[in-house]
Amino acid sequence: MAENNVILSVKDLEVKFKVRDRVLTAIRNISLDFIEHQVVAIVGESGSGKSVFTKTFTGMLDMNGEVTHGEIWFEGRNLMDIKTDKGWEEIRGRKIATVFQDPMTSLNPVRTIGYQISEVIMKHQKKSSEEAKKEAIELMGRVGIQNPEQRYDEYPFMFSGGMRQRIVIAIALACHPKILICDEPTTALDVTIQAQIIRLIKDLAKEYDFTTIYITHDLGVVANVADAVAVMYAGQIIEYGSVEDVFYDSRHPYTWGLLSSLPQLGMKGEKLFAIRGTPPSLFEEIKGDAFAPRSEYSMKIDFEKEPPIFRISDTHWAKTWLLDPRAPKVEPPEAIRSLHQRMIGLTSKGGVYGE
Amino acid sequence: MANNDREVLVKVKNVDITFFNGKRPFKAVKNANFEIYKGETFGLVGESGSGKTTIGRAIIRLNQISGGEIWYKDLRIDGKLSKKDRQYVVRNIQMIFQDPAASLNERATIDYCISEGLYNFHLYKDEEERVRKVDEALNSVGLLPEHKSRYPHEFSGGQRQRVGIARAMIMEPELIIADEPISALDVSIRAQVLNLMNKFKEERGLSYMFIAHDLSVVRYFADRIAVIHNGNIVEIAPSVELFRNPLHPYTHSLLQAVPIPDPQIEKNKTIQQYVETEAEQNYDKAELVEILPEHFVLMTENEREGYERKAAALK
Numbered sequence: 001m002a003e004n005n006v007i008l009s010v011k012d013l014e015v016k017f018k019v020r021d022r023v024l025t026a027i028r029n030i031s032l033d034f035i036e037h038q039v040v041a042i043v044g045e046s047g048s049g050k051s052v053f054t055k056t057f058t059g060m061l062d063m064n065g066e067v068t069h070g071e072i073w074f075e076g077r078n079l080m081d082i083k084t085d086k087g088w089e090e091i092r093g094r095k096i097a098t099v100f101q102d103p104m105t106s107l108n109p110v111r112t113i114g115y116q117i118s119e120v121i122m123k124h125q126k127k128s129s130e131e132a133k134k135e136a137i138e139l140m141g142r143v144g145i146q147n148p149e150q151r152y153d154e155y156p157f158m159f160s161g162g163m164r165q166r167i168v169i170a171i172a173l174a175c176h177p178k179i180l181i182c183d184e185p186t187t188a189l190d191v192t193i194q195a196q197i198i199r200l201i202k203d204l205a206k207e208y209d210f211t212t213i214y215i216t217h218d219l220g221v222v223a224n225v226a227d228a229v230a231v232m233y234a235g236q237i238i239e240y241g242s243v244e245d246v247f248y249d250s251r252h253p254y255t256w257g258l259l260s261s262l263p264q265l266g267m268k269g270e271k272l273f274a275i276r277g278t279p280p281s282l283f284e285e286i287k288g289d290a291f292a293p294r295s296e297y298s299m300k301i302d303f304e305k306e307p308p309i310f311r312i313s314d315t316h317w318a319k320t321w322l323l324d325p326r327a328p329k330v331e332p333p334e335a336i337r338s339l340h341q342r343m344i345g346l347t348s349k350g351g352v353y354g355e
Numbered sequence: 356m357a358n359n360d361r362e363v364l365v366k367v368k369n370v371d372i373t374f375f376n377g378k379r380p381f382k383a384v385k386n387a388n389f390e391i392y393k394g395e396t397f398g399l400v401g402e403s404g405s406g407k408t409t410i411g412r413a414i415i416r417l418n419q420i421s422g423g424e425i426w427y428k429d430l431r432i433d434g435k436l437s438k439k440d441r442q443y444v445v446r447n448i449q450m451i452f453q454d455p456a457a458s459l460n461e462r463a464t465i466d467y468c469i470s471e472g473l474y475n476f477h478l479y480k481d482e483e484e485r486v487r488k489v490d491e492a493l494n495s496v497g498l499l500p501e502h503k504s505r506y507p508h509e510f511s512g513g514q515r516q517r518v519g520i521a522r523a524m525i526m527e528p529e530l531i532i533a534d535e536p537i538s539a540l541d542v543s544i545r546a547q548v549l550n551l552m553n554k555f556k557e558e559r560g561l562s563y564m565f566i567a568h569d570l571s572v573v574r575y576f577a578d579r580i581a582v583i584h585n586g587n588i589v590e591i592a593p594s595v596e597l598f599r600n601p602l603h604p605y606t607h608s609l610l611q612a613v614p615i616p617d618p619q620i621e622k623n624k625t626i627q628q629y630v631e632t633e634a635e636q637n638y639d640k641a642e643l644v645e646i647l648p649e650h651f652v653l654m655t656e657n658e659r660e661g662y663e664r665k666a667a668a669l670k
Contacts, residue, residue, distance in 0.1 A: 045541040046512075161403075190402035190568060191612040195626050198614075217542050220571075220614025223621040243618040261546040262616055266575035268595075271553070274546035278511055343617035 005036040007211050008057065008096075008179060013070035015052055015061065015235075024282045026052045026065070028235040034179070034211060041214040041222040041243075043258070044232030047279060050215045053232070054181045058096050059088035075178075094124050097172035101184040103164035107156040113140075114152035117171050124175040139170040142207075144200060162193035169200065173208055180205070183215045198224055219262060223247060228315070231255050234280055234290035241316035248340060250332065251310075251318040253295040259336045264346060273335065289320065297322060297330050362393040363428075364530055364562050365414060365448075370423035370433075372409050372586075383409045385586045385638045387423070391530065396556065396563040398577030398594065400570055400609070406586040407566050411532045414564070415448050416441075427530075446476060449523035453535040455515035459507040466503035469493070469522045478526070492521040496551060513544035520551060527559075534566045549576060570613050574598055579649075582606045587635050591643065592650040600669050602652045602662055605629050633658055 015027035026049045034040055042050045055061050057072060059082060072079040074091070082088055100106045108116055117139060118132035127135070133152070140148035143166040156164055165185060172180060182201060186194035198221065205212050214225055222229055222243065229246040231239040231254065239252040250256060259265075260273040277294040280286055289295070292302035301321050310323035322330050331337070372384040384406040391397045401407040412418040414425060416432060425433040432444050449472075452458035459468050469489050472478070479485040490500045496517040507515055516536060523531055533552065537545040549572070555561045567573050573580055574594055581591040582605065590603040601607045608629040615621050634641035634655045643651040644659065646666045654662055 045543055191570075191614075192402065192608065192629070195612045195614070199626070218614065219542075219616035220621065223616050223618040224614050226618070247616070247618050258542060259616070261543055263545070263549070263569075263572045263575045264616060268575065271550050272546040272575065274550055275543040276547075278513065278544075340617055340619065343615055343620055346615070 006033045007036040007074070008034040009071075009073040010034075011071040011073070013053075013056065013072065014068045015049075015056060015065060016068045017062070017065045019064065019283075022283050025285075026235055026282060027056070028286070029070070030235075030237055032230060032237060032240065034213065035228070036211055037205075037209075038227045039205070039212045039214060039225050040228045040230060041216060041226035042230045042232060043217060043219065043222055045217060045279060047282075048232040049235040049282075050232050051183055054098070054183065054213060054215060057179070057181065058092040058098060059085075060092065060098075093120070093172075093177070094175045095177055096179040096181065097175065097177035098181040098183060099165070099168050099172050099185045102188050103161060103168045104156065106168050107164060109156055112153050112155055113159070113167050114154075117167070117174060120171050120174040136170075136174070139174060140167070143167070143170045143173075143204070144196070145170075161189055162197060165189060165193075165197055166200065169197075169204070173204060173210075176208060177210055179213060180210045181213045181215070184217075185214075186221065187216070187218070194221070201225070219247075219258065231258070234286060235282060236290065236319065238291065238320070239318040241312070241318075245313070245316040249312075249316070250336065251312060251316075251323060252291075252320045253297045253322070254291045255318075256332050256336055257294075259339060260333050265335050265339070265342060273333070299327065361395075363390045363426075364393045365391040365564075366424075366426040367410070367414070368424045368426070370410070370413065370425060371421045372406070372413055372418055373421040383586050384413070384420075387583075387588050388643055389581055389588065389591060391562060391564055393529070393562055394556075394560050395578040396565055396576055398565045398567065398573040398580040399583060400567055400573055400580055401583035402568060402609075404585075405583045407568075407583050408534055410583075411450070411534050411564060411566050415450050415532055416444060442476060446472075446526055447529045449526050449528040449531050451516075451519050451523050451531060451533040451536045454539045455512060455519045456507065456539075458519055459515060461507050463506070464503065465493075465498075465505055465507070465510075465518055468507065468518060469503075469525055472522065472526045476526075488525055492525040495524065495555075496521045497547075511544075512540050513547060516540060516544075516548050517551065520548070520555075524555060528561070530562045530564065532564045532566070535568070536565075537572065538567070538569065545572075552576075570610060582609065585631075585635060587638050587641075587653055588643065589632075589635065589653045590651065592647075596647070596650055600647070600650070600666075602646060602650070602665055604632060605635075 010030055010032045013027055013030045017024045017026055044050045056067055067080055114136055117136035121127055121132040121135050137148045137152055145151055145163060145166055186197050216222060226243045229241060229243050230237045233254050239250060239255045257275040261275060266272045275294055280290055288304050289302040289307050292298040299321060307319045307321045309317050309319055311317045321327055367387050367389050370384060370387040371382060374381045374383055387410055399407045409418055413420050420433050424431055427444060430440060466489060469492055470485055473485055493500055498517055537548050540548060565573060565577055577594045580594045580597045581588050584605045590606045601610055608627055611626055634653045637655060641653050641655045643653050646652050646662050652662055
């Protein structure tokens with residue numbers, strides 16, 4: 001990573017949904033630059049808006065959703081100027097592809113695997129069906145499916161979950177996208193399969209030269225894949241930094257809460273740390289810091305005024321008033337200050353659990 | 356922990372469970388043997404399709420077994436039971452399901468969801484007592500009595516799982532089978548639910564069978580852990596011991612596959628693929644052998660020496 005080329009730039013994005021006669025603000029003014037070839041992990045609870053955020057890059061918001069404000073710059077154009085589905089087709093799949101959580105629902109159950117892969121190649125690369133078949137078989141082999149020639153004519157149900165996810169990845173890669181969005185790609189899979197898929201996406205990113213955006217709530221996966229981490233809460237990115245910044249030197253109380261509630265940090269016979277309460281409703285206007293009512297560190301201003309972005313270093317920023325010079329000095333919880341030591345203690349045998 | 360003086364709550368003895376796919380039999384659980392002691396949390400860990408849920412369901416009599424015996428205290432509970440015995444088992448063994456949205460009747464109020472067991476078994480003298488019991492159950496899981504008139508969809512996932520726990524707890528069971536109770540919940544809510552389950556264990560001496568695929572959760576929660584793969588229980592050990600000295604190669608690869616939330620460790624680890632051991636391929640010739648105190652590994656006679664050497668090296 002010699003140069004830090006910005007591949008996708010989001011500026012002041014706001015997304016609203018109409019639910020019956022009420023309006024829900026799912027994304028509240030996010031600005032973020034994605035750097036070429038970097039793996040960015042977006043972490044957050046369900047409902048924090050992480051999927052909605054990335055869906056705006058490919059114009060895939062549900063019918064009742066709308067980008068009400070902001071710009072998304074990609075290859076010299078503002079994607080928000082695209083108004084038609086036809087216009088989106090140049091981007092979606094071709095330039096920015098997505099791998100979804102559940103491989104069974106993203107594949108067509110009544111079409112063969114081979115058809116579904118070569119369909120994409122024919123459509124986007126304008127190739128003949130023979131050429132497409134050849135390329136599809138090559139891709140299947142590349143994502144780790146054995147005997148691709150024979151399996152070309154099989155249906156999705158004849159594949160296991162992990163194999164199906166490999167096929168979805170093959171389809172996503174069929175047009176050589178610049179950006180691959182992985183929306184919880186391994187949540188529905190077993191741990192041993194998960195490890196293989198993560199490995200595969202990593203290898204392919206090098207080979208096919210794409211930038212990866214990972215959406216996940218599993219901090220273990222984040223630690224494995226990410227170069228940079230964006231932590232989302234209630235429709236905003238509240239902390240952003242390199243993976244080391246976020247794991248070893250986090251600044252936002254919500255990030256502290258997420259890390260402290262890791263079951264790996266639990267001690268037998270002690271209570272696990274739990275963030276109290278539940279996330280705020282996005283139907284109502286949020287005043288101040290959205291996390292303030294659940295935070296142990298909230299100050300008066302947290303309930304009144306939204307915190308700005310405070311920069312900690314070139315790569316690291318957080319939205320919390322605790323970083324204001326006038327704020328009292330607060331130490332993060334003991335458990336996460338010693339996170340690395342604790343994890344080393346847990347994994348004394350080269351990445352394997354052990355005590 | 357001298358197991359001999361501990362009361363055995365559930366004994367699973369040589370249990371086979373077979374499903375029929377048309378005429379083709381499929382053995383989902385092969386010769387399972389374990390005991391759950393009173394007051395402990397017994398973790399059963401495996402990947403999807405390993406048969407972990409099938410065993411759990413067999414204990415609450417939702418799946419029939421095709422061989423072996425299941426005992427609850429001194430009552431054999433597999434097969435046909437008299438109505439009285441059946442009710443006794445249902446009252447004392449309760450289940451918490453994975454997906455709280457799917458396991459609650461969406462057309463029933465929370466009040467009904469929680470009291471359903473009381474209604475079925477007439478466990479209350481009068482309406483007043485029923486209301487009191489429901490309120491107590493709600494309070495104990497951190498919900499409020501005014502939530503009673505609401506419907507399941509009006510709650511968040513974490514709250515719904517609390518309702519699921521409340522409806523199990525109101526029966527005052529001795530054993531709760533928790534089938535992946537937190538995998539459908541958000542990270543920040545998981546800890547709340549786990550703490551709640553631990554609270555009941557301490558206060559009421561409840562025992563749990565905790566079925567999970569996530570070893571990191573089980574490590575914190577369980578006293579003893581059984582690892583199951585392809586229907587074979589391959590290793591049983593106290594949880595500290597299992598994490599310290601995993602002997603079976605599958606346990607080892609499972610432990611390794613779980614991502615660790617620490618970038619430096621996680622980025623530098625290599626993963627080995629598991630190859631089925633001889634014992635798993637010839638499960639009829641294999642048995643669980645106590646290779647270290649309270650530490651059982653599934654092995655054949657041929658493999659025994661290898662494991663013994665491994666165990667001796669640990670000492």
